[in-house]
Amino acid sequence: MEETTTSVVDWSQIWIITGVGYTVVFFALLMLMFLFKSMPRVLNLGLSKKIREVREKAAARRNGDAKEEKYISGEVSAAIGLALTLYFKEQHDEESGIITIKRVARTYSPWSSKIYGVNNNPR
Secondary structure, X not given: OOOOOOOOOOHHHHHHHHHHHHHHHHHHHHHHHHHHHHHHHHHHHHHHHHHHHHHHHHHHHHHOOOOOOOOOOHHHHHHHHHHXXXXXXXXXXXXXXXXXXXXXXXXXXXXXXXXXXXXXOOO
C-alpha cells in the first residue's frame, strides 16, 4: 500500500509573518516620509543662524558700530600661495615634458599570421 503524505499548512503562522512584514515595511516608509519632510527645517537651522548673523553685522554697520574687519592683504595671500605651490611641487618627481615613442621590433608569431588560414584549406 502506498503512503501519501499531505503537507498541512499552518496558515496562522503565515498570516503572522505576512502581517509583521507589511507592518515593518509600512513603518519604515512612514519614518522615511517624516525624515524627508523634516529635512528642509533641519537644513535651514544652520542657514537661519548665518542669515541672522549677517543681518546683525549689516545693522551694526548702518549704526556706525562696525568693528574692524580682519582681512589678508594681497602680498600675504601671494606669499601663502607661493609657499603652498613650492611645497606641493616638492612632493612629485621632476619629469621632462618630452614624450618619446620607441618602435619595438617584434619577433614573428604564428598566432597572428593569416597565411596559415589561407594555405591550409582542405580540398
